[in-house]
Amino acid sequence: MIPLEIKRIKTGITGLDDLMEGGFPQGRSVLVSGACGTGKTIFCLQFLYSGARKFNEPGIYVTLDERPDLIREDMLRFGWDLHELEEKNLLQIIDGSIAKIGIPSEEIFSLPVTGFDLDKLLLEIMRVSKRINAKRVVIDSIPALGFNYENENEIRKAILKLSYMLTRAGVTSLMTSEIDEASNRFGKYGVEEYVVDGVLVLHYMGVGTQANRTLHIRKMRATAHSEDLHPMVISKEGVSVHSIDDEYKQT
Ligand SMILES: Nc1ncnc2c1ncn2[C@@H]1O[C@H](COP(=O)(O)OP(=O)(O)OP(=O)(O)O)[C@@H](O)[C@H]1O
Ligand SMILES: [Mg+2]
Numbered sequence: 001m002i003p004l005e006i007k008r009i010k011t012g013i014t015g016l017d018d019l020m021e022g023g024f025p026q027g028r029s030v031l032v033s034g035a036c037g038t039g040k041t042i043f044c045l046q047f048l049y050s051g052a053r054k055f056n057e058p059g060i061y062v063t064l065d066e067r068p069d070l071i072r073e074d075m076l077r078f079g080w081d082l083h084e085l086e087e088k089n090l091l092q093i094i095d096g097s098i099a100k101i102g103i104p105s106e107e108i109f110s111l112p113v114t115g116f117d118l119d120k121l122l123l124e125i126m127r128v129s130k131r132i133n134a135k136r137v138v139i140d141s142i143p144a145l146g147f148n149y150e151n152e153n154e155i156r157k158a159i160l161k162l163s164y165m166l167t168r169a170g171v172t173s174l175m176t177s178e179i180d181e182a183s184n185r186f187g188k189y190g191v192e193e194y195v196v197d198g199v200l201v202l203h204y205m206g207v208g209t210q211a212n213r214t215l216h217i218r219k220m221r222a223t224a225h226s227e228d229l230h231p232m233v234i235s236k237e238g239v240s241v242h243s244i245d246d247e248y249k250q251t
Contacts, residue, residue, distance in 0.1 A: 006222050009057075009135070009172045012050020013043065015241035019226035020217055024198060028221070029163050029173040031142075031193055033186045034202030039213065039234050040176040041066065042078070043202070044138040046238045047174055049080045051136045052090035059136035060128055060171075062094045062121070064144035068107050078238045089132045094124055097144075116148035118158050122165050134171055141176040143188045156191045163195045186218060197221040202232065215241050 008023035017023045024030055032040050048059035063071060071093070072082045085091035092109055099111035109128055111120060125137065139145070139162065146155040166173040177187040179201065186193040186201060193199050199218040204211060213232040217225040231242045 010050075010055060011047050012054050013046055013239055013241060014237075015230070015243070016215070019230065019241065020220050020223050021225070024172055025220070025222055026172055027167065027170050028197035029166055029175060029195075030198035030200060030220075031187060031196040032174055032176045032200050032202065033179050033193070033218075034176075035179055035181075035204065038202035038204045039232065039239055040202060041071075041140055042075075042234060043200075043239050044140055044174050044176060045071070045075055045080065045082075046078075048091055048136055048138060049075070049082070049085070049238075052085050052088075056090070057135035058090050058092075058132040059138070060092050060094060060125060060132075060134045061138045061140065062096060062125065063140055064096045064147075065141050067097050068093045068095050068105075078236060080238070092128045092132055092134075094121070094128060096121060116145075118145075118161060122162070125166075126169060129169060129171065137166055137169075137171045137173040139166075139173065139175045141178075142192055143178050146189060152189060155189050159189060159191055160195055193219070198223075203229070 007026040008021060009026045010017050010023040032043055034040050045061065048061055051057040051059050075082050082091060093107065095105040095107035095110040098105055099113055099116060102113050104113045109124060142159060145158060149155045149158060175192065177192045179186060180188060186199050198220040201216040201218045203214045213234065214229045215232040216229045228244060233240050233242065
């Protein structure tokens with residue numbers, strides 16, 4: 001019998017879970033898409049931090065863009081001590097940020113300097129996942145992954161393999177990508193949005209003299225979700241998602 005109810009994984013991001021039947025479908029993958037500075041990295045780290053702190057669910061953060069030491073430092077601004085979680089095996093960071101340019105990492109978990117290799121990355125994710133019994137995985141970012149390939153076909157194959165392997169491993173995963181405004185794509189390579197089960201779009205738009213952040217649930221398979229553009233705020237507590245009504249109430 002196919003269960004009517006799908007198991008949900010709470011994001012722990014204030015205001016978001018209620019907009020999608022209580023959370024992401026468990027064991028699926030979701031794309032967090034947006035231009036630079038829209039808050040993708042903070043959003044994803046909050047998913048892992050909340051998962052570990054509130055729900056005792058270990059997570060893995062694969063960074064292909066930023067250096068882990070800087071991420072740890074930046075997240076302290078929100079009061080999130082990633083190092084402490086790492087010591088408790090509730091979080092592990094895999095550093096793929098500099099392997100691609102041939103510089104060795106000082107991190108415990110990293111890719112070898114012999115160049116980027118997707119299979120090695122997958123192996124490392126699976127190894128760490130088994131060790132800490134990971135329930136959540138973040139890949140930040142797909143365009144940085146694409147940097148390692150010469151042609152788009154290879155990149156597409158790599159994205160497909162990555163998403164397939166993560167789903168097969170039973171973890172709930174987030175991947176970040178860029179929006180290609182010109183072609184109305186939600187990912188950079190035109191496949192990300194199709195291989196994932198959900199797409200969240202983050203916008204940072206200027207209206208008059210003010211810039212506003214919004215979050216839009218563009219797709220979430222097997223889920224009745226909000227179709228509105230929701231105001232999103234990054235404060236010293238991290239990311240929170242609001243409804244348009246809340247905003248009106250404040251003014
Ligand atoms: N402590 C803070 N309080 C409020 N806003 C902050 C704080 N720290 C960062 N921000 C905002 O978040 C933005 C950075 O967010 P983040 O790094 O998650 O974006 P991103 O979408 O991952 O960007 P990129 O595509 O460059 O990786 C900053 O540009 C700033 O606007
Ligand atoms: Mg980022």
